[in-house]
Amino acid sequence: MTALVPNIVVLAATAQGQGEEPVTLNEDNGEDETATMESVVVTGSRIRREVASTPAPVTTYGAQNFEDRGLISAADALNDITSLRPQFNQAAGDGTSSGSGQQFPELFGLGTGRTLTLVNGRRFVTTSSGLGDAQVDANIIPTGLIERIEVVQAGGAAVYGSDAIAGVVNYVLKDNFEGLELDAQVGNAENGNYPTHALRLTAGKNFDNDRGNVSVNLETSSTPLARFSDFETSNRSRITQSNPADTGPDDGIPSVQEVMPAYFWNFNGNGVVFSAPAPPPPFLTGLQFAPDGSVVPYNPGNILGIPFAEGGQGTRYSDLAGLRTGVDRYTGNVLAHYDISPNLRLNAELLYAKTEAESVPQGTARTVLNQTDPALGAIMFTANNPYLSQDAIDALSAANPGFAFGAPLWLSRHFYDDLFPSNVQTNDTKTMRAMLGLEGDFNASGRNFYWTVSGSYGQVDGEERRWGANTTLFNQALNAVRDGDGNIVCAINADADPSNDDPSCAPLNPFGAGNISQAATDYVSVPIGSSYENEQIDFLATIGTELFELPAGAVDAVFAYEHRREEASFTPLRANQLGLTGTGTQEVATSGDYNTNELSVELLVPVVGGDFTLPLVQKLEFDGTYRYVDNSIAGEESVWSLGTRWEPMDGVTVRATRSRNFRAPTLTQLFAPTTVVVTNAGLDPCDADRINAGPNPDVRRSNCEAEWAANPQYGDLATFQDPAENFSITAVTTGGNPELENEISNTTTYGIVVDRLFVPGLTFSADRIEIDLEDGLSAFTNGDFMAACYDSSPQSADVCSAFTRLQAADGSNPPGTVVTGRQTTFNAGEIIYRGEVYYLNYAFDTSVGDISLGLEATHTSELSTSVTGTTFNRTDNTVDQPDWAGRFDAVYSTGPLRLTYQLDYLDSVKAEEGATIENTPVPVIDSNITHSISALYSFENGVTLRAGVTNLTDEEPSYPTLAHGDILGRRYFAGMNIRF
Secondary structure, eight states: OOOOOTTOOSOEEOOTTTOOOOEETTOOSSSOHHHHSOOEEOTTOSSEEOTTOOSSOEEEEETHHHHHHTOOSHHHHHTTSTTBOOOOOBOOSSSOOOOOSOOOOOBTTSOGGGEEEEETTEEOOOOOOSSSOOOOOGGGSOGGGEEEEEEEESOOHHHHOTTOSSEEEEEEEOSSOOEEEEEEEEEEETTSOOOEEEEEEEEEEEETTTTEEEEEEEEEEEEOOBOGGGSTTGGGOOEEEEOTTOOOTTSSSOSEEEESSEEETTOBSSOEEESSSSOOGGGEEEEEEOTTSOEEEOOOOEEOSSSEEESSSSEEGGGSSOSBOEEEEEEEEEEEEEEEETTEEEEEEEEEEEEEEEEOOOOEEEOTTOOSOTTTSSEEEOTTOTTOOHHHHHHHHHHSGGGGGTOOEEEEEEEOSSSSSOOOEEEEEEEEEEEEEEEEEEEETTEEEEEEEEEEEEEEEEEEEEEEEBHHHHHHHHSEEEOTTSOEEEGGGTSSOGGGOOTTOOOOOOSSSSOOOHHHHHHHEEEEEEEEEEEEEEEEEEEEEEEEEETTEEEEEEEEEEEEEEEEEEEEOHHHHHTOBTTOOOOOOEEEEEEEEEEEEEEEEEEEBTTBOBTTBSEEEEEEEEEEEEETTTEEEEEEEEEEEEEEETTEEEEEEEEEEEEOOOHHHHHOOOEEEEEOOOOOTTSTTTTTOSSOHHHHHHHHHHHHHHOGGGOOGGGOOOGGGTSSOEEEEEOOOTTOOOEEEEEEEEEEEEESSSSTTEEEEEEEEEEEEEEEEEEEOHHHHHHHHHTOSSOOHHHHTTOEEOSSOBTTBOTTOEEEEEEEEEEEEEEEEEEEEEEEEEEEEETTEEEEEEEEEEEEEEEEEESSSSSEEEOBTBTTBOSEEEEEEEEEEETTEEEEEEEEEEOOEESSTTOOTTTOSSOEEOOEEEEEEEEEEEOTTSEEEEEEEESTTOOOOSTTOSSSSOTTOSEEEEEEEEEO
8 A cells, every 4th residue: 555644634434332453545555545434424425425525625644643742732733734724722922821731623714603613423512612603612622532533524414513614523432442542742842841741541442342442531731831031032022102204104214113132121029119109211320239139220111101121120021921821631531332133223422621821921010100090000119118228328319319208109010920929821621522323224115214312411621820919908908017026017917097997908018029028929819810711512413315306316315303402500719700800800600502403415426427428427426415503592594405416427526515604602602601891902003013904904094094183182103102012901791692693604615626546546636715704793892893993984973982082081091992892603604615625646556665745725815703794804915824834744654663754834824814015014025935754654563653843944923923834943843652
């Protein structure tokens, strides 16, 4: 048999529950496999049919790839498939978090909630929570039991129900494993900053004369938390700032300039001293605290405005949050089946998974940038503070003479490692799922009927935890004095009124770093976060048969009924419910549930084929599926799909589909509690560095100019910078929307498959995919509302009223600052996707070994998204959705040796839609190519050794991005597999 590239497959399928090895169209073992293989169930259809007989494009990622690429989770595998948008748990470099550690498949950039995840063809309980989608974390899938990953590219809702808009990812697990297998692997980046490891044990046994099988899998893997400072590329600390050299929109000079390294000059981790609780440079005293609490000069760097400087001793911009979330995963699985009779099989699946994720949150800051609430702003102190040494008082008085006579100063500080027991955020998830099913066939009325009945129960318990500061207790601890004995105590315990005493209060030293006592840490620290629970009960029954004969063959049909109940609850911790931290926002516990009853019928009608052929028509068949949905909340829905396959000659297949798909609103989208959170406002389109960008720069500028003309107090639009972009100033109202309805998409695919027509072993396919979505369930952030407001003509009053601007100066915030906003979900979005997927395989033998070459590519010609349905933002040909993503694989095998090479390609793209030299210093992002190699050697005693290098040439992401390429750089892995 020739060596295969198992991930470059036009279509692959096995008989579910039968344990056959997967058969690919380019497999060459001396006979026509598709002619001899019995009918099977293929992802995307419930009808038993021949391999490669579905009209929609399906690609397969095989188990061999995990060894070749050194992958330690199914999440890694998803990032290898070009039609799936990579998910790296990686921060963007703008101070945001790197994420929860969960990774979800996302086809064609349409959103993770629009790709349905199945395990062995059945739905799975949702593992995520929040104002988001029904998603399944790829980290919980057992890599040791993966037979292959099948991806239906576009549609699938008529067969499987809600969420299959962009397509379906189906994890097909091994159900007939026999033997004992131990696998271990270690790896690291070249700089030593990214150590990984994985260990798994898989055991299986046939019994009762091979009528039954039990397989058990235990595995664990770990990827570390990564900080921006761990890699040179991410540690650039790059921002863009208004360019004073810019003279207008047509001068060829960017309206913004790059700043590297960028620092917040207004604060640091030791404490910067201000003469007033506001950020203008004149209030800067030129002093800071050293780590030991002494007072030393402060270099703010080259101040560029509020809040950034180039260089200096402030807080480095890239240090606000972690780069990548670290994930430790543990899974345990049992798969079993038993043939009760030749026509009846019992199946069972039991899964338990636990993921522990760690990331770096932004932490707690008390700075001059937050003046909306004095209790959260810079820390006021006087010469009477007992933690100040006389030398410190003298130095501060020399800079501000009034300090010696009782005038206050203000400390602007970001608290890192010394305020809380830990500065790491954890996201832990436990998943349990049990499935029991029967399948079989019987004869009646001259027909054979094949059927399945299964029931499953899934439960997910998740929690997010980090430390925060109880605002009231924090301020009490900061107010320290000396008692009659000279001891430093909290002022509330030293006053004359004993009713104010708090025996637990421990005074807190805010000056310098590492000077906060354990008692003060324990007093002010409070755990914050939330817990959530998801439950799913699913019952599925199918029955299929041949209805009647046509000249070309039998008409096949499958009827299915599915009942599903979903429940979810969200419980904030006590501190969150009481609003003890931050601005005092009180979060509310909430829960919800729904059930759905769904009926479907699928038909396969052969028109030409078998003994009945026509000129240029070797085979012609049509299939169709209709699904009726009755959701207890979203109501009734009908979806359908139609497909055709035409074979004009042997080796050539033309295929096409047309379908109507849907996605129901999730419980959190419907019932998320209403809260008000003070946070950043999102990107302001009217900022000087963005006013010439967007989908319609002229419209954006015109709308901003009109508002500024009506509000002259906002100042000069040419220099406007909204501080709410970067700091927690805006009161954003978040919550669910119980009025949501299903979103609907219409999908068309058409393409061609050429299999061994001219060259033995050569297979090629190309498919066009067109998706039009309306009434989209869009999670509107406040930034989305602002973009939709200013990029639309005419402007929508409902959209533009979702946020408000400050009308008069308020402390450090200038007029025009966005001070209120909204975040929720609406049925208002529209998406247009146009693109193609291409696959090519060429496998052949030589006198020195077998060679297989494979090419996979996804081309996106349009991805347009609209918030309001009037103005569209295009992300195709940008870093968010490159127009071309490709992968080339080459495999050479001879005897026990297997050598592989992989090339990953991302095309040259724009930095963002509308990027030009006028609005972006680097408007075009260069293409990116990485190379990876590996070697495997199998000994006769069952031991296989493997080693490889990922990103062989140490290619960085294309400047200045962090994700258009591989930020981890060159890294190595080595593993061993022992099979008994």
